Amino acid sequence: MISKPSAPPSAAPPARSVSVVIPALNEAARIAEVVAYALADPATAEVIVVDDSSIDATAELARTAGARVITSSMLGKGASMHDGCLAAEQEVLVYLDGDLTGLQPGIVTALATPVLSGCADFVKARFGRGGGRVTELTAKPMLKVFFPELAEFAQPLGGLIAARRSLLRSLSFEDGYGVDIGLLIDAHRVGGRLVEVDIGRIEHDSQPLLDLSLMATEVARVIFARARAAGRLHVEQITAMYESQRQAAGSIDYILTRRRGRSRLLLLDMDGTVSEQRFVMALAQATGRERELAALLDQPGDDAVTRSAAIAALFRFVTRQQFEQVARALPLRPGAIEWVNQMRRAGFMVGLVSDSWFVAADVVRRRLFADFALAHVLQFDGEVCNGQLNINPAFRAPLGSNGPALCKSHVLTRFREEPSEPRITEIWAMGDNLNDLEMLRAADRAFVIDPKHPHLARDADALKVDSFLALAHRALDAEPAA
Structure with a gap:
């Protein structure tokens, strides 16, 4: 059984009924704070820090803060998690990471309550920030193909877990980065009841790029192994997985992971704006x-x-090749590349937002040297279009919104509501037609080029420009807003 409530059951769990396990390697900067946080939760009976032979003061600081410290049997998070499971005295375990900060009160209780109340056997945390690059480009696309029943878990690689000790002792703990995804899949395969609980917002230290590459490789290996064991590993699925990974690069969640501290955003329409010709008409020709x-x-x-x-x-x-050939040949307006580069140098994150298809928009985006493309997704079987269309969720109205059901303006809302610091402080947008109107209205500064409606600039409160060349040579005040 799989369910994903936004909050745990309301009944309070028994006091001091949970073993909290914290695998740790060189976490002296935060380990005492995390141990104190766990001990302050009324559900916590003990805190076990499994030290991976740290060369800093992790073990000493954890012990002083009140944890029981044991040394891992071997290097690796998976081994540490398994050692903690064997050492735990309580039937319900909660795993925390040793580098957490910004925790809201009661997370141990929130994670443990579905297990203690008999509603679940295995709980994953959902937290405020979107998944990282490995989550969005490796784990989620692979789950979508091989284990679609698990594809909606927000942070499948997250290490914040609650589970029955008896269940965990029956599972296999991978040694490295694949341990968390492996436990999720294995718990599902043995019939465990899986639940996802929203715990608010947390912060981790970011991973170095080399570690991300190793993580992606390990996560892929673990999912492939589980798929093979489940009889789900077929050539057709491998092809589908790569297609799913390509599509993931056009998701708003992945794009938000690539903001890299930029707080200003420029959104450009594609058809009629950066190119005078509509892609779909060029493809039809x-x-x-x-x-x-x-x-x-x-x-x-x-x-x-x-x-x-x-x-x-x-x-x-x-074929995909035909789509991409047409996108490569689509004529760009003179000066578009220069203006995109100018805005990127001024600190803007630049994106293409199109009602067209990602397979074409991403090609045009790369020709412009822009940072991302958001568009709807055509499905391909192998390298051939099957005619099915998936609407990009970033274009859909948020729940409770009074605006149009499908609109580019909702993309601006997603960026503005993204909680990572620094927040988005200024958004510029450019379009040419009525389907861009709401996006232009929602922007802090708007431009129209070659407008297809006589009153578009007036209705959008936008500056009408004759060309990108003119923009590239104007003083448009590209300094950060005060």
């Missing part, structure tokens, strides 16, 4: 589908989703 496309475009009563789905189906059986 290249594939002999102009007449069929014209018939679909001449349906004013269709809503945006219906029309988009019908146009996507028109290009069924077109």
Whole structure:
């Protein structure tokens, strides 16, 4: 059974009924704070710090803070987690990381309550920040293909876990970075009841780039091994996994991990803005589908989703190579590359936001040297389009919103609501047509180029510009806002 409540059951768990296990390697900077935090929780009966033979004062500081400290049987987080499980005196365990900060009160209780109340056997934490690069580009796409029933877990690689000791002792603990994803999959495969609990916002130390590469390799190895053991590893699924990973690069969650401290954002429409020609029309010309496309475009009563789905189906059986060739040949407006570079040098994160398809928008994005592209996703079987369209969730209205159901303006909302510091302080946007209007209105500074509606600049309160060349040579005050 898998469920993902946003909060644990309301009944208070028995006091002092949980063993908290903290694997630690050279965590002297924060270990005392994490131990004190765990001991302050009313559900905590003991705190065990499993020291991975640290060469700093981790063990001494943990012991002074009130933890029982044991030395791991071998190097590696998985071995430390397993050693802690064997040493624990309570039936319910909660694992915390030794480098956590910014914890809200009661996380041990929140994680343990579904297990203590009999609602779950294994609990994963959901926390405020989005998944990191390995989560978004490796773990989630692979889970989506091989274990789709687990694909909605927000932080499948997260180390904040609660579980029954008896369940954990029946599972295999991987030695390295794959331990957390391995436990999640194994707990599911043996029939454990899995729950995800929202614990608010936490902070970890970031991983060096080399460690991220090693982590991605290890996580992939573990998922492949579990898929093979479950009889789910087939050539067709490998192809589907790579397609899923390509699509993940166009998700808002992944893009937010690449902000790198930038607090200013420039969003550019693609069709009619950075390129005078619409991609879908160029593709229709290249594939002999102009007449069929014209018939679909001449349906004013269709809503945006219906029309988009019908146009996507028109290009069924077109190869990815054809899509990319047309995108590579799409003429860019003179000066567009120069202006994008100018804005990036001024500290802006620059993105392409398009009603078109990611397979094309990402090519154009790379031609512009922009940071990201957000667009809807066409599905490919192998390297051939199957005609199915997935609407990018970043374009959908948030729950309770009174705005349009599907709109580029919702992308701005996602960026502004992203809680990582520094927060987004200023957003610029550029478009050319009525489908850009709400995005332009929502921006702090808006521009229109070659407008397709006579009153677009006025209605959007936007500056009309004649060309990117003109922008690139104007003093547009690219200094950070006060």
